[in-house]
Amino acid sequence: MQYKSIEDEYLVLSESPKGFLYNRSRSTEYNILQEQLLNRYPDASECIITSSGMQSISATIYGIFIHHNFEPFNLVYSNELYCDTPRLFKFFSESYKNVKLHEVGVTENGKIVDLFQKKLNKQNNILFFESCSNPNGNVFDFSILDRIKNLSNLLYVVIDNTWLSDVIFNPLTIKCVDFVVLSTTKYYSAGMCIGGAVLGRNKPVMKSVHEWMRINGHHVSPHNCEITSHGLRSIDQRILSSSDTTKSVIEFLFKHKDVHGVSHPSLNSHSTNHLAKKYFKQDIIPSTFTFKVKGSRKDVLRILSTCKILEHKTSFGARMSRTDPWPVETKDGFTIVRLSIGYEDTSERIIEGLNEILKRLSL
Structure with a gap:
């Protein structure tokens, strides 16, 4: 095969004002x-x-x-x-004896502060939370950060914002x-x-x-960057659409006789509802949540995997x-x-799919 132009090898080389870029690192x-x-994320x-x-x-974590x-x-x-994520942290602790792990309850503010007062006082600490937890939607209370930072010699706070995206909440405003x-x-x-990103305000x-990524030869495909860049053009519309649909679906599940609980921070019954009201933008809510049904995991899985309307796949943020x-x-x-609610899906179709699942579970 003979290359005719730079477009033929854009995954390897790209043009810039200074000449060609070798696309391994950038x-x-x-x-x-x-x-x-x-x-x-303008605060980054x-x-x-x-x-x-x-x-x-x-x-x-390696950068720190x-x-x-x-x-x-x-x-x-x-x-x-x-x-x-916990598997990665376990790898760190097993590989580097200077790393000590401490698991804490996302909603247990008192116990978190107590841990820093009694065991981690004046030490180097990293705190890692999801802004809204996977899968039950527990919102972290950022108001405790000032206190535990004062208790630490060093404190780095790392927040995974995948569940919400900046459309709902930007943790760097804290x-x-x-x-x-x-x-x-x-x-x-x-x-x-597939892709990811780190945004931070600590330049050193x-x-x-960046050095760890570059020296280890980590590569992000220009093609994946292009796809994600294209997706960003519609993210606000997609999040708003799925938020509205989620509200209708939650209302249906909350009232259904065969559903024994719905866990979503927008509900008054959720333990972190007050934090969702405090942090979430403009009444926009996340579109992934959990609900509880009667039956064993084996029986529920058998029904979920054979129902015809709703897809049965991992991950979230997809079209359906x-x-x-x-x-x-x-x-x-x-x-x-x-x-997980799809951004092009309708509440009518989702409810039809849930009725199919719940009807079979009740037999």
Whole structure:
């Protein structure tokens, strides 16, 4: 095969005012996406695009460690996170003996402060939370950050904002938040490609993040950057649309006789509803949540995987609604199901799909 122009090899080389760029670490498409995300998170001074959401977390933590020459750190994290995040933290603690892990309840402010007072006082600490937890939608109370920062020698606050996106909430508007990490796979790319990003205001640490990425040869495809950049043009509309649809679906589930609980921070019954009202923008709500049904995990999975209307796939932020293939069985004979509302879906079609599921569960 013979190349006819630069367009034929745009995944490897791209043009810039200074000549051709070798696209391993950066590309024209990377730079465009970087600028778009900085415009959406104006409190950030730096943005680094990563190949996935998990890489954004890993790179940020490594950046902190490198900047401090791998001094001892406590890594404090929420008990409700995307499943691979605690696995990454366990890898850190097993690989680096100076890293100590502490898991805390996302809603247990008193216990978090107590941990910092009694065990982590005047030490180097990292606090990692999701702004709204996966899957039950618990909103973190950012008001405690000032206090635990004063109790620490150093405190870095890293917030995963994948669940909400900046359309609903920007954690960097909170002064004690240092970094936001994202899986752009979900809402930012409209579920069309794998990707991630780190946004931060601590320039020295962000420099270490960038160096770690560059030296290790980490690559983000210009094609994926282009897809995500295109998705960003419609993210506000998609989030608003799915938010409105979610409200109708929640109302249906909340009233259904075969649904034994709905966990969404927009509901007055949710333990962090007051925080959602405090932090969320313009009555916009997240479009992924859980509901509880009677039955074993095995029976519920069998029905979810064979129903015809709603998709049964992992991830969220996609075009059509889907149930997640990892429901959780409780000790009292119920199963918790995660539902993600699609941005092009309708409440009528989703409710039809839920009726199909609930009818079969009741037989």
